[in-house]
Amino acid sequence: MQSAGTASQAGRWIGRGEALARLGVKAQTLYAYVSRGRIAARPDPEDSRRSLYAVADIVRLSGDEPAAEIGQWLPPEESDAPELEIRSSVSMSAGGRLFYRGMDAVQLAETATLEDAARLLWDARSANPFVEVRPRVGSTPGPSARGRLFAALARRAEEDAELKARPAEALRAECARILDEAVDAVAGPGPRLFLHQRLARAWKVRESDAHLVRRALVLSADNGLDACALAARAAAGGGASPAGAALAGLATAAGTGAILDLARASEWVVAVRRQAVDAARRAHEAGGLHGFGDPAWPVGDPRAAGLLAVADLPQDLARALREGEEMTGRAPAFGLALVAIARRLELPREAAADLLLIGRLAGLLAHAVDQITNGSPIRARLRYVGPEPGAN
Incomplete structure (x- = not known):
């Protein structure tokens, strides 16, 4: 069951400095989390050279998320998350070609x-x-x-x-x-x-x-x-x-x-x-x-x-x-x-x-x-x- 505190973090993104402070790790570890898909990252819309990191993932990894009890288990609800996007520079189709x-x-x-x-x-x-x-x-x-x-x-x-x-x-x-x-x-x-x-x-x-x-x-x-x-x-x-x-x-x-x-x-x-x-x-x-x-x-x-x-x-x-x-x-x-x-x-x-x-x-x-x-x-x-x- 998702806690109210966790729900409030959904959709929030933070910079590298705050992410490192919350996790208490070095930059290399943060990058390893991202490469393994444990923390979502996206380009900073104000500076494409920088990245932003998903707060919900950081909360989960840092152990700050309250543990769910079995008695609180609820069936999963349909997610309104966007469709999975994978960036590729290999090929594409357009205009029937x-x-x-x-x-x-x-x-x-x-x-x-x-x-x-x-x-x-x-x-x-x-x-x-x-x-x-x-x-x-x-x-x-x-x-x-x-x-x-x-x-x-x-x-x-x-x-x-x-x-x-x-x-x-x-x-x-x-x-x-x-x-x-x-x-x-x-x-x-x-x-x-x-x-x-x-x-x-x-x-x-x-x-x-x-x-x-x-x-x-x-x-x-x-x-x-x-x-x-x-x-x-x-x-x-x-x-x-x-x-x-x-x-x-x-x-x-x-x-x-x-x-x-x-x-x-x-x-x-x-x-x-x-x-x-x-x-x-x-x-x-x-x-x-x-x-x-x-x-x-x-x-x-x-x-x-x-x-x-x-x-x-x-x-x-x-x-x-x-x-x-x-x-x-x-x-x-x-x-x-x-x-x-x-x-x-x-x-x-x-x-x-x-x-x-x-x-x-x-x-x-x-x-x-x-x-x-x-x-x-x-x-x-x-x-x-x-x-x-x-x-x-």
């Missing part, structure tokens, strides 16, 4: 490699973090490309788990090694080519078509602040290394509807190519046609449009997309575009999902580094809604 650090992602994909996109997303402008990357000796075990991808990330997360402060340049170099090892885990050992070329070589893609793999990877890198990015940022904010944070985000990506939608979109493409259009139409009428439209992109996903514009699809694939769009009245989603590219290049069954996850890894590493170096504390509170204490 996706931007990586202010650069149009579709335009970037016309010429950029995944390494180029990663450097942009990681804000690695002064130095190329891939210059010092060397191949790792030994292969990553696993029966599938996705299994090897996660195994490589888990290994790096364990190796990098030591809690130590690292400058931004060192973090970016670490991310370059992680991304390089992840691609090697999927593609296997070989010549030190660009990342997309290694994958294209492993999948036996013709050199003239390798640009489709490159574009797909770049366009998969980020999609704004979704559940995957939030998971990566939460892990990084809690002290995880870039590999550990990216692993959290990638596990979220693999468990979300995006991967399932890829499989369902693939079923539609297969049905049309097998002339089973009537069955596919019945599936649509039953609400089972996937791959068209995305609530996040009401007028169509620019990544899908950009990728399909240069795909040079054969007639049966083009018909699958055209007939689905006519039936639903919605444009192909990005997942369906990846499926179409995978079919066009005759890649392995799970390659569309692998492209999405590998490309997304670059963006999740960007969110991890951004959170570690520039991110505001991720402050969220668990609202207990279980049985009343002592009820059992």
